[in-house]
Amino acid sequence: AYPHMLAPLDLGFTTLKNRVLMGSMHTGLEETRDWNRVAEFYADRARGGVALMVTGGIGPNMEGSVLPGAAMMTSDKDVANHSIVTARVHEAGGKIAMQILHAGRYAYGPKCVAPSPVKSPISPFPPTELDEEGIEKQITDIVNAAVLAQQAGYDGVEIMGSEGYFLNQFLVTHTNKRTDRWGGSYENRMRLPIEVVRRTREAVGRDFIIIYRLSMIDLVPNGSTFDEVVQLAKEIEKAGATIINTGIGWHEARIPTIATSVPRAAFAWVTKKLMGQVSIPVITSNRINTPEVAEEVLASGCADMVSMARPMLADADFVNKAAAGQGDRIAPCIACNQACLDHTFGGKLTSCLVNPRACHETELVVEKAAAPKKVAIVGAGPAGLSTAITAAQRGHAVTVFDKSDEIGGQLNMAKQVPGKEEFWGLVDWYRVMLADLGVTLKLGQSVGADDLSGFDEVVIATGVSPRDPAIPGQDRANVLSYIDVLRHKKPVGKRVAVIGAGGIGFDVSEFLLEEGHSPATDLPLWMKEWGVTDPGEHRSGLAPEGPQPAKPEREVTLLQRKAKAHGKDLGKTTGWIHRATLKMKGVNFVGGVNYEKIDDEGLHVSFGEARENPTLIACDTVVLCAGQVSDRSLADALEAKGVPCHVIGGADVAAELDAKRAINQGTRLALSF
Numbered sequence: 001a002y003p004h005m006l007a008p009l010d011l012g013f014t015t016l017k018n019r020v021l022m023g024s025m026h027t028g029l030e031e032t033r034d035w036n037r038v039a040e041f042y043a044d045r046a047r048g049g050v051a052l053m054v055t056g057g058i059g060p061n062m063e064g065s066v067l068p069g070a071a072m073m074t075s076d077k078d079v080a081n082h083s084i085v086t087a088r089v090h091e092a093g094g095k096i097a098m099q100i101l102h103a104g105r106y107a108y109g110p111k112c113v114a115p116s117p118v119k120s121p122i123s124p125f126p127p128t129e130l131d132e133e134g135i136e137k138q139i140t141d142i143v144n145a146a147v148l149a150q151q152a153g154y155d156g157v158e159i160m161g162s163e164g165y166f167l168n169q170f171l172v173t174h175t176n177k178r179t180d181r182w183g184g185s186y187e188n189r190m191r192l193p194i195e196v197v198r199r200t201r202e203a204v205g206r207d208f209i210i211i212y213r214l215s216m217i218d219l220v221p222n223g224s225t226f227d228e229v230v231q232l233a234k235e236i237e238k239a240g241a242t243i244i245n246t247g248i249g250w251h252e253a254r255i256p257t258i259a260t261s262v263p264r265a266a267f268a269w270v271t272k273k274l275m276g277q278v279s280i281p282v283i284t285s286n287r288i289n290t291p292e293v294a295e296e297v298l299a300s301g302c303a304d305m306v307s308m309a310r311p312m313l314a315d316a317d318f319v320n321k322a323a324a325g326q327g328d329r330i331a332p333c334i335a336c337n338q339a340c341l342d343h344t345f346g347g348k349l350t351s352c353l354v355n356p357r358a359c360h361e362t363e364l365v366v367e368k369a370a371a372p373k374k375v376a377i378v379g380a381g382p383a384g385l386s387t388a389i390t391a392a393q394r395g396h397a398v399t400v401f402d403k404s405d406e407i408g409g410q411l412n413m414a415k416q417v418p419g420k421e422e423f424w425g426l427v428d429w430y431r432v433m434l435a436d437l438g439v440t441l442k443l444g445q446s447v448g449a450d451d452l453s454g455f456d457e458v459v460i461a462t463g464v465s466p467r468d469p470a471i472p473g474q475d476r477a478n479v480l481s482y483i484d485v486l487r488h489k490k491p492v493g494k495r496v497a498v499i500g501a502g503g504i505g506f507d508v509s510e511f512l513l514e515e516g517h518s519p520a521t522d523l524p525l526w527m528k529e530w531g532v533t534d535p536g537e538h539r540s541g542l543a544p545e546g547p548q549p550a551k552p553e554r555e556v557t558l559l560q561r562k563a564k565a566h567g568k569d570l571g572k573t574t575g576w577i578h579r580a581t582l583k584m585k586g587v588n589f590v591g592g593v594n595y596e597k598i599d600d601e602g603l604h605v606s607f608g609e610a611r612e613n614p615t616l617i618a619c620d621t622v623v624l625c626a627g628q629v630s631d632r633s634l635a636d637a638l639e640a641k642g643v644p645c646h647v648i649g650g651a652d653v654a655a656e657l658d659a660k661r662a663i664n665q666g667t668r669l670a671l672s673f
């Protein structure tokens with residue numbers, strides 16, 4: 001299986017055992033200064049069979065670090081700390097390269113520097129323009145970081161030249177307004193990246209991997225043309241790079257590049273355009289999350305290697321499982337960003353929604369229980385399923401009950417939403433794991449307190465029920481709940497008012513707008529919708545006509561009681577995508593409303609505490625997405641009988657449907673008994 005993905009890659013002085021690179025992720029682990037924990041994170045992935053890993057971005061100096069206090073490679077102490085990591089990875093049979101990340105104007109601090117004083121839209125700090133001496137210092141510091149990385153035992157470095165960071169900022173006129181030898185013509189603008197690679201190679205010698213991460217499609221105005229990309233790649237090869245890795249889009253681009261609504265392997269075709277232009281290996285990346293997708297990308301000649309980052313959080317054993325023919329047992333990354341990038345950008349340590357052990361390897365250790373127990377779990381949603389899997393892995397005898405005749409709970413509704421198709425894979429994975437671990441499933445059964453005697457541990461994961469918003473007229477035929485829409489597929493009219501703009505309100509709106517045709521599974525449609533085109537035809541890969549969204553299926557008004565902007569509480573790194581999608585499709589956002597009544601004409605609302613400005617939202621259907629309440633009836637019944645139980649997931653806290661919290665809570669509970 002997967003002959004292309006599992007084929008070794010000879011780099012001349014060393015051989016990579018397969019074609020899978022674990023791409024760089026800023027996990028925040030290095031900043032914990034707990035180097036044992038950092039080492040265990042990488043060693044776990046090395047044991048899982050990945051050929052080469054790249055660390056999170058490490059700063060070469062203060063001004064280039066992503067944040068004040070971010071990890072740097074500048075001293076003997078840093079070398080000693082990083083040596084703990086490299087030694088553990090090598091012991092585990094792996095290889096690891098350190099990413100040198102100079103953030104330039106993206107550095108979140110007042111000392112940031114750049115080719116020109118052009119402030120980035122994603123940082124409040126205007127950068128200082130570097131003079132000749134300042135540029136020299138940056139080169140020296142980057143080269144020094146590479147030399148120290150070599151001393152620390154790394155197998156190589158990745159020089160971060162994409163995503164709109166420092167080196168990328170020199171390449172394009174968008175950010176480089178200089179008129180000296182570092183600006184103006186393209187030859188001048190690419191001088192810095194080339195110089196960095198050339199001097200790094202000179203300093204580290206021949207037998208050390210240098211990966212250059214090159215932006216192949218900038219997706220920002222005035223970005224590179226593809227001819228410039230090819231020219232740079234050739235020069236980077238000449239300057240001494242071992243491998244070229246793909247970067248897609250600057251961080252300030254307003255086009256999603258890795259979110260779950262981006263089609264799988266959506267940008268592999270961009271990397272393919274570079275194949276044959278250079279003679280060193282080329283890596284592709286972005287939304288490759290299964291061995292099948294990786295194999296297909298490689299077999300179709302898009303690249304020599306694939307980079308997967310988040311999938312290695314979801315399952316450290318990705319490669320080994322694929323090699324053993326157990327691809328269906330790989331915990332899938334659903335590209336939600338909820339516990340990885342949203343954490344990173346929220347200043348929290350990274351983990352993974354699907355795998356709470358990610359970055360917590362030293363804390364959450366799955367060991368066989370000293371005394372196996374009989375465990376009953378009521379509810380086969382994410383909380384119950386994650387408890388079941390971890391409990392079974394520990395050797396407990398687990399029975400899962402659910403009144404529904406399928407597992408997955410609310411995940412089954414999420415998977416209906418266009419752009420959330422990855423949830424299908426997550427439910428499938430749970431099904432495979434339950435069977436593999438011998439969990440007894442009792443589906444289609446309502447369970448009462450009396451059915452749960454004889455178990456040592458009882459876990460209540462009965463989830464949530466929709467909150468009753470008590471709107472006069474809500475029992476009329478033109479009113480549906482989100483469950484009616486997403487699960488029961490009841491007919492919905494052409495003009496719809498959606499009550500509640502939380503995650504479910506957004507999901508339902510997207511479902512109603514796209515019904516039946518998801519851009520996430522149709523790459524040409526997705527590219528058209530977001531205005532992405534061939535960078536060989538248009539600079540930076542931006543279509544001159546801009547986004548061309550397909551005509552929506554319905555006219556949707558999305559309402560909320562709060563007066564603040566819609567979608568403020570959605571994920572940090574994905575909320576903007578949901579807002580932009582709905583706006584593109586003409587959704588009318590209305591906030592600060594009181595719901596007065598529903599009648600034949602539609603929904604009647606008023607505004608503010610004084611209930612002013614009565615307004616009719618004329619519509620055929622009203623969909624209630626007004627929050628949920630915990631379903632605790634069974635837990636209460638057990639408590640009344642004096643039967644101890646654990647209440648987790650939505651049954652515990654219903655605030656917003658939150659699979660991340662549910663899975664984390666379930667996993668931790670199963671490690672506690």
Ligand code: SF4
Nearest residue numbers: 333336337340352353
């Ligand atoms: Fe993937 Fe979501 Fe886990 Fe991040 S949190 S690694 S996106 S499944």
